[in-house]
Amino acid sequence: MKKPGLLIIIAGPSGVGKGTIRKKVMENKKLNLVFSISLTTRKKRVGEKNGADYFFVTKQKFLNAIKNNDLLEYNNYVGNYYGTSKKQVNQVRKAGKNVILEIDVNGAKNVAKAFKKNEILSFFIVPPSLKELEKRIRGRSTETDVTIKKRLAKAKEEMKLKNKFNYIIVNDTPERASQEIINIIKNATALRG
């Protein structure tokens, strides 16, 4: 039987660039990574694809998934539900592949409770400064002003929990940050054998 893959968690405040970094890390095919596509009730942003970025579902469908115990973890983030599919994660790990979860700090906390320490590798991405983060969230201009304010407040709260993660990565440039993560994953998987 294959050794189950690692659970790789990428967390960090909204707008910090988790998605860009995650995609760059995944370009390295040697790392054997599969992205865990979350379920969300949030509206699709321009450029996002159903079944690639998220599974965009209705609130009713999401509540059913909770009821049926289909979710490994879930959270309500600034008014929308987000959750990780248990089945997806189990299938990927069973195949000996490493699964990447791009989730918020609350979700990360719940995943940490459910697995052994040596099954998880967690990263918290921080912006070079809070000013820079604000610029990025505003620059995305896909959200209303109220949502932007809520996301910024949430970001400040989330930043307080960064020390709970295995590694804190500064997103000065996505190239450098993703390379740092790639090196850490390489070392961790080599050590596991």
Ligand code: 5GP
């Ligand atoms: P966004 O709306 O910007 O795509 O995501 C909002 C927040 O929810 C981000 O921090 C994102 O990483 C997080 N998120 C995405 N999928 C999940 C998930 O399955 N579970 C949890 N707990 N958070 C998620």
